[in-house]
Amino acid sequence: MDYEAEYDNRARVPDFPDIVADWIARSARLRGDVPAADLGIPYGPSSRQILDVMWPDTTRKAPVVLFFHGGYWQRQHPREVTFVAQGCLAHGVAVALAGYDLAPDVPLSTIIAQARAAAVCLHHRIKRRMVASGHSAGGHLAAALTATHWHDLDDRGADDIVTAGVGLSGVYELEPLLPTRLNDALRLGEAEAHRLSPTFWPVPEGRQFSAFVGGEESSEFLRQSRDFAAAWAAQGITADSAVIDGANHFSIVSQLADPASAMVARLVDLARATEDDRSPGA
Template sequence: MTDIILDPWLDAEYDNRAKVPGHPAIIAGWARDAAAFLDAHPHADLGLRYGAGPRQAMDVFWPGAARGGPLALFIHGGYWAALDRSSFSHLARGLLAHGVAVAMPSYDLCPGVSLEELVDEVRDAAAFAAARAGRPVHATGHSAGGHLTAMLLATDWRARGLAADAVSGGCAVSGLFDLEPLIATKVNLPLGLDAPRAAALSPALMPKPRGRLRAVVGELEGAEYLRQSAVITAAWRGTFGVLPGADHFTAPAPLADPDSALVAAILADMRAA
């Protein structure tokens, strides 16, 4: 890849860890809460392989002993270069309480794979989950997972031998949909994006998909993150929302709360789809 020429303003806008000094405690809390949830939830299929890559596996959490009902997919973030599903199991709690199963995949990370390969892995994960459940899935994701959620909606599933609505809709929390600004930030170090690749991987530049996207962002996340969600919902005629008082690391917390407005909105979107 060519050397990155940093834009100081953009680099600061996308440096979530610098913007939230308390992020280490929040991330540690994710891991703690996820482990406790995993220990307490008996109805789960763990480590299901959906591909040959070292991280291509998922956990599926079911509302009860019967393996049935609607299915959501949660895709973790980490700027496509960090984290895995093990820190997010507890985020299944909100939908599970309403009878919705939740599949959580990990995926191989950049720079070990290209971002194009990573997107294809998540497509494979969604196809695997939909086939296993025998029904379409509703995608959700945080941060880079929000980008991947939108990429799933933009996928031509018929070309992959599946129903056109294999992914019936999506909710992106603090997502990234216009990747061109990332080229001049440290986020690009493991990605190696140039302008043509960034454009090809930007959902905001893709045609409006069949499924509907809800994009929500924390009130405290800054101008670029607010712009990202506003741009995609304008382009795709989706639903834009702001999470009061939330920063980048607290924005996904409502997914763990069965009574949260975000969980209620996702359930309404699933019913509408």
């Protein structure tokens, strides 16, 4: 298996610069058009540890999806992908986008801790549970949050701050990255790669996860989503994988901007379910 080729998405999609440029333009338009937005909410000391929340109306009372951008934990910024909120906003669901520090400036374990801190901060701000979502590396972070025992970190709120997750082209098993150039910045050893792979984590009862992947992606990305969902389902967790025909690693993200897509429908259903049976700590 040529893992370098399997995980080199930019080589597989030569027009990715045009796709990303379109994301940035669409994101700027959405930030200008959204009914209400809370931008640059700090959740940690660094300039990248921020939350942007896009609200469907000015009441700020909607269910919430927390989204993490991709870039192999080494690239991108949440402002580049604000447009992913469009599909959920059309259904009355808010979307928060979290930034985080990047490798090699910080290790992956720190990035996971920052993602969790973003969720805790958002939970105390909005007084709601949420659904985690993310693309590529962000899918990994969404899975990490879905498997978190929140009272181990903060017992002031609900123990199910994140009730469910949706990943797009996620990297849920990290050991295949070890022989690739991606690990130059990640600096993972075999034991740490296994430890930080959500595929192998125990998951609290009642959580759910849907792993979407593009039909035009590499065999490894297809396998990652399939094996991840199977591993969590074997624990009794409601987990599934779905292939989006014709989508590649980058074009799949546009599904989130389409109010009629199956991915948005899943997110909206999960987000609305966070409003049900809320505990006193929620």
